[in-house]
Amino acid sequence: MTVRIFTAPIALLSVFAALLATMYLGYASNTEKNLHDFPIALVNQDVGETVDGAPQNFGDQITAALVERVPSDKVDLRLLGISEARAQLKSGRVYGAIIIPSDFTKRLVILGAGAVVPGDMERPVITVHTNPRVGPYATGIMQRIADTALDQVDETVGKTLTERVDATLAAGAADPASDKISGAARLLLADPIDVVQAPYRPMGDGAGQGLIAFFYTLILLLAGFTGAMIIHTMVDSLLGFTPTEYGPWFVQPPATGISRFRTLLIKWAVIGVAAPLLSGVFLGVARLLEVPLPGALLLWLYGTLAIIAVGFTALAVLATFGTAGLLVNLILFVVLGLPSSAATVPLEAVPGYVAVLARFEPMHQIYLAVRAILFFDGSMEAGLSHGVWMTILGVAVGLVLGATATITYDRRGLHRTASGGETPPHPIVARLAGAAR
Structure with a gap:
């Protein structure tokens, strides 16, 4: 077990590093x-x-x-x-x-x-x-x-x-x-x-030579991605499924016993309420920074949709895979998303395997819609139509994946409840605690 504590994380990190190098270099x-x-x-x-x-x-x-x-x-x-x-x-x-x-x-x-x-x-x-x-x-x-x-x-x-x-x-x-x-x-x-x-x-100076569309896309995706991580952790803590640590202290209220599906519905509701607020914050900051924002209302509406799509899907992945969902989300939305977004290097100048990813990667779909709104007068032909429909499809994928996984787990009796009694510490943890004393 001691060897596994070292080998398993290092092996996983090595594979992750190889994927990063392949995609970004x-x-x-x-x-x-x-x-x-x-x-x-x-x-x-x-x-x-x-x-x-x-x-x-x-x-x-x-x-x-x-x-x-x-x-x-x-x-x-x-x-x-x-x-x-x-x-x-x-x-x-x-x-x-x-x-x-x-x-x-x-x-x-x-x-x-x-x-x-x-x-x-x-x-x-x-x-x-x-x-x-x-x-x-x-x-x-x-x-x-x-x-x-x-x-x-x-x-x-x-x-x-x-x-x-x-x-x-x-x-x-x-x-x-x-x-x-x-x-x-x-x-x-x-x-x-x-x-x-x-x-x-x-374009004017505020457009950053066209890069402002990329960074606006990035903050929308991060709002949905990191927002899902934060909501997942905080809601689980408040419902008593995971402890919350405050420096050397941690708090874990009694588990509520709520089903997996209802827990996911709560998380989806939170990101749904937060999405229009976050999209509005982005627009307000952009205004303060004098970023040109043609079609501001359309950008706010689409930004809300994009945050919901990413947030729903990320929360569904976490509900389906548990802790491993953190890595799955990181790979799906960031590691594979940035190179295939076409926001910096166009798809016509990247390897074929990266261009293939752009067909379904969320960041590329969001970028097409944001760029069309900011630079091409909201033209459907410039990518807005494609981006909107693919984002709606992303919402549907998140809903179907999350509902299917959690309802299946609930029906099989795989509830998020303790088996009774206090869970004994892992032997390695106990040994380290004894050594510290």
């Missing part, structure tokens, strides 16, 4: 390698231009080059019109957009002519829109993808444009000495595209 260690299906919109508005009697459209050429060069196994490049691209940016369905303007070919032609005819030269612009409302990490990935792809396109277009101007000068020059492009013009032709990066619907 594995999901963030190599996002470039794990990248898959990263959604980006590509909009080609270029109408083209007639050059020397022949139609020319550099926008089409760049679109084809991007489709060919952007790795399809890593990036979901969506060819969209400008209206649909803006709609998907607004709802968070794409993490960025590359937009080629309608006068792109015209400006390139003018740039080529400006290399021959003296005058001001202005490079055509391609705009890269990032979507900061889906999170800063996704913004960084979007910028790296756009930089890499457009640098290659810029180099190819520059080479083509320079060769075209050289050929034009060579064919039309009367004096061989005149078929030269100035050094400054040649440098500009070699780098003809001006890539401008601009955030789509940027």
Whole structure:
């Protein structure tokens, strides 16, 4: 028994440590390698231009080059019109957009002519829109993808444009000495595209570059998770099932003999009453800290629902598994929840096993709804609909699990009552107490 006191906790902690390392180090260690299906919109508005009697459209050429060069196994490049691209940016369905303007070919032609005819030269612009409302990490990935792809396109277009101007000068020059492009013009032709990066619907300072949705999600989940732990312990103590310690003193009133199911109903009632109050406290503190809160009423309502869902499920797990439920809840809501939430690193940049967890992990569902309320005007398409229904499902799972387990235990006579008499101390405890005396 003495050996078991050491080996059992150490073995359990070792397994727990391995799980922590796998989830927290594995999901963030190599996002470039794990990248898959990263959604980006590509909009080609270029109408083209007639050059020397022949139609020319550099926008089409760049679109084809991007489709060919952007790795399809890593990036979901969506060819969209400008209206649909803006709609998907607004709802968070794409993490960025590359937009080629309608006068792109015209400006390139003018740039080529400006290399021959003296005058001001202005490079055509391609705009890269990032979507900061889906999170800063996704913004960084979007910028790296756009930089890499457009640098290659810029180099190819520059080479083509320079060769075209050289050929034009060579064919039309009367004096061989005149078929030269100035050094400054040649440098500009070699780098003809001006890539401008601009955030789509940027947020204020109070949004924490998009991270405020993650932290609001975290406090909602912790309110339900830790609230369940506190309610479970305090109610059991008040009903006489467990002792309460105050430093060197402990108190344990006589057990009331109430059934497991009725005990769970009391705990659910407490978290149900506390949930709207806690959600209101979060909103009030956010107001004091000047956090932008569009849709405050909707956020309060959903926050109440989220706390109830997490609290009901956590209490049901404790009623079902007893003390082991503490570890089950920790793994379910925190260890597996944080990496799969998509609140820091998007799911498109994490290992597949983490992305699978997001299908049912509570924190991801809460994050989608909170982000939709805070950043996407409460749009159903931005995740609010999915988040709400999955949270309601979480309430149902907690109710079914808790009721089934406790009613089954009660019917089998597994009551939470002492067998009579004073329970003797464990032999190891008695030996240690004797040694202390």
